[in-house]
Amino acid sequence: MSHIELNESERAELIRKGNQLFNSGKIKEAARVFETVKYGDGLIRIANHYYKKKEMVQAILYYKKAGYTKPIEALAPEIIMVLKTWLDEGQ
Numbered sequence: 001m002s003h004i005e006l007n008e009s010e011r012a013e014l015i016r017k018g019n020q021l022f023n024s025g026k027i028k029e030a031a032r033v034f035e036t037v038k039y040g041d042g043l044i045r046i047a048n049h050y051y052k053k054k055e056m057v058q059a060i061l062y063y064k065k066a067g068y069t070k071p072i073e074a075l076a077p078e079i080i081m082v083l084k085t086w087l088d089e090g091q
Contacts (some may be wrong), residue, residue: 040066
């Protein structure tokens with residue numbers, strides 16, 4: 001993805017657009033906007049959305065994009081347990 005230079009008012013307008021998309025349920029579209037403008041709070045909201053839907057891989061990806069590692073660290077023990085269970089079942 002190429003880097004786009006935005007002034008503060010353009011960035012603010014895109015963030016508003018991303019918020020509108022998010023609030024109307026257009027999560028993927030909102031995520032693209034938030035990624036483009038590097039809006040961490042919006043990316044965390046996207047991650048929280050996926051977390052609540054138990055879509056952990058998507059949630060982790062968006063937490064990482066936002067630079068918010070606390071939820072990922074909290075999920076690590078649970079992820080390890082699931083992987084261990086899968087490995088044990090495969091024996």
